[in-house]
Amino acid sequence: MIQGKKIALLPLLMCGFLFGYCIREEAPNAEADIESCTLPGDVLNREPEIGNDRITLYLKKGTPLTALAPEFTLTPGATIVPESGTVRDFTTPQTYTVTSEDGRWHKEYRITAMSDVFSNTLFSFENTRMNTNQKYYIFYETGADGKTTMEWASGNAGFLMTGKGKTPEDYPTSLSADGYEGSCLLLTTCETGSFGTMMNMPIAAGNLFTGFFNVTEALSSPLKATHFGTTVDKEPVSLSGWYRYESGPTFYTFDKGSKKMQPQPGRQDNFHIYGVFYESTDEMPHLDGTNALDDANPNIISVADFVGDGDAAEWTEFSIDFKPRPGRQADPLKLAAGQYKLAIVFTSSLHGELFEGAPGSRLWVDEVRLTNKEQ
Amino acid sequence: MMKKGLAYFFACVGAIAVHTAAVAQEDYTIGIRRSASVGLEYEIRAGINIGGTSPLPLPVEIRQIGSYSPTFCSSIEGNAVKWFGERRKWGMLLGLRIETKGMETDARVKNYRMEIVGDGGERIKGNWTGGVRTKYRGTMFTVPVAATYRINKRLRLDCGPYISFATDGDFSGHVYEGYLRENDPTGDKVVFEDDRIATYDFSDDLRTVQYGLQAGINWKAFKHLTVSGSLLWGLNGIFKKDFDTVTFTMYPVYMNIGFGYAF
Incomplete structure (x- = not known):
């Protein structure tokens, strides 16, 4: 965990044992990203563009937008509302809220689907x-x-x-x-x-x-x-x-x-x-x-x-x-x-x-x- | 570097010891004897400081310490001890120490909040996940004031506050291999990789006056030669009060190991 020259051991041991000078347990993630987004079936014309808070889905020409159910992977531990796989009408762009694992951070994504x-x-x-x-x-x-x-x-x-x-x-x-x-x-x-x-x-x-x-x-x-x-x-x-x-x-x-x-x-x-x-x-x-x-x-x-x-x-x-x-x-x-x-x-x-x-x-x-x- | 430093240090200690011994032998004068008779003792001491400057306890943002080097930090110190009472069990120590405190670390952090100000007043703030290399070195005059207690003829303990006046300081480093989230953990993510680094230098934000507590043990190995170890525990951070780029208070905690000559 802590490496160093031998001479460093003495104070490190002293401090270490007395004052808990060591790596603490990892905090839950603070990030709230959609890391990937897909649609079931062969409807995507190309890879979605995933920005920090906007996603554009390019659908094959003529694909109806009324009932799409995008599926997401998120920053580990994060949650999304509405849930991944929920069927929604993408005639207008839809909003999703991702909450980080530590619950402190929220990010709103606006997802647009385009078939034209x-x-x-x-x-x-x-x-x-x-x-x-x-x-x-x-x-x-x-x-x-x-x-x-x-x-x-x-x-x-x-x-x-x-x-x-x-x-x-x-x-x-x-x-x-x-x-x-x-x-x-x-x-x-x-x-x-x-x-x-x-x-x-x-x-x-x-x-x-x-x-x-x-x-x-x-x-x-x-x-x-x-x-x-x-x-x-x-x-x-x-x-x-x-x-x-x-x-x-x-x-x-x-x-x-x-x-x-x-x-x-x-x-x-x-x-x-x-x-x-x-x-x-x-x-x-x-x-x-x-x-x-x-x-x-x-x-x-x-x-x-x-x-x-x-x-x-x-x-x-x-x-x-x-x-x-x-x-x-x-x-x-x-x-x-x-x-x-x-x-x-x-x-x-x-x-x-x-x-x-x-x-x-x-x-x-x-x-x-x-x-x-x-x- | 460390080895060279140590060799230099021992050479210095040797020189001081030989010199003082020579002076002392020739001139173990009435002054010293008189001092001893009223309970006053003097010693000079050379030592090294090993330790670090760190938030205590380590914040959760620090995930791994990849390397740590205490660097070579020396000290030279002169102390006077006044013993009280018949049995001379208790006393007071007053000293003056010229010392450097330093370290070099390489750590990996996760979601570390930072804000840096550029030369032109540009501000970037955000949360950094990745590598951070840090170098600290401060040179200072320190005045320790301690209560002393004599366990036996050879062994002495001391404990008390110290105050340091920094004459020079460097706190700098760089971040590498990781990513910054602009403003907060939900902001734009910018990846740093390969040789992309962002350097920082907070030397101008170091505090001039540091204070803390020290507790030490002093062992008289021979009639004039002493070996000592002291823990120097900083009670204020090394940075100025209004400096908030490094969001944690960084305390200097060092071990001083030294050899001295007691008159």
Whole structure:
């Protein structure tokens, strides 16, 4: 139990026997996580996305939502209400409460089941809500019935861990009232302060993407924490919209050895907007920061890529076409079966994933339109 | 390191003993004799402190102590004892000790509540599960005041309070291989693995004045050579009162083992 040099034994024995200086019995768990979630029968189209307090179940197209009975595994000792296996109507998202083993902590999960693929084509960035602890914005899209059809992902949950964000506007991914029409998306490249630098992540570029940000991986493998793409059943043709850009004053790279940001005079920051249409397979269910634009990636069907070309003080229009990769095309059967995904990514620093960029770079984006192939 | 330290220590003790013996022989003067006649005794002593700084008892959050090293912590001390009464059974000790107290530990914790403040005032708080390495080293002047009791010619007990004034201190370390739950156990979970570590340094939050109790035994092995052991039990935490990053009160508890020269 306690190892040490022999010389340490004397006081340790004294203290140990006299004062109970030893490892005490383990306390009951304080965590209240849903660790996994499944549905009986072959109804899931892909693995559920399990966030800290939200779960999205992607069902095969046309699966009725009225009577689903999700089954959960929880943090050991934790309990859930309603119980695992309870049949519920998921026409609207359902709430579950998990209580930790020690009874002191409760976490509410909101579970959404979707059997329709995401079909919005105009993104105006008018809809936001705050994350659970009211720190940062989350953008979402709604359908004709007003229900949420998709939540955009961002790295904000990672930035939260730097302790730098005092208001939602301090976060790299935020909302601006100053849109082309109404409000718009505002992405800012931010410095991450002493904690970010300690983790070799001195800056955080503002980013927004279709998919899921797995904050659990944000430190251990940051490029893999961005799960790009959401299921679509139409093939994209082009992506257009409006932007403004202001590059930050000084471009920095990072030297891991000295943990210092190195100014790079002469380098200017640029934004990056891109779309990737790809096949989701068992081997590669989603793209991430390591492979989303990889020329050799066999899953990618087509890419629309727009690297910024300097500052734009006025609202400027962009339009980019999805260019098919040589020899690659979508299979209509797979498309109908929901086996393709579309990643749309906006970032305020082109090399933000390498933690290079100019703090203060700002990208405003509004009225983005996705054009799909007529079927 | 430990071995080298010990060798150095014994060399020092040896040097002090030889030197004082030489001085003493030549000059076992009227002053000392006079002192002895009124019940005053003097001794000097060199020792090492072995122990740790820890919450007591260990909190449930600490699940495993992977390694512990007392490090090399020395002390040099001068004491005066005034004996009372005819039989000189009871007395008072007043001393001055220059000492270091230190340790290095590597522990695994579960659901350990922490809050750290960055250079720019950034705050992160949450619950950590994983590895914690800690290094503590404090240098201080200590004034012990103790009641002494003589069991026989060779054996003396002492017990009383001490007060320490720290001149220098280091409390630092890092967390590794584990995960942080942001804000509380239901918050976002962020995994630290491989070489991802978060360092901390609370040296500036160490208290200047520490106090506690000490109880010791002193054995006169030869006419002038004494061997002693004392338990130094800190009664206040090593951190300032308003410091709440380390949520437990960390008490310094050390064993001092020393050799001395009695005049």
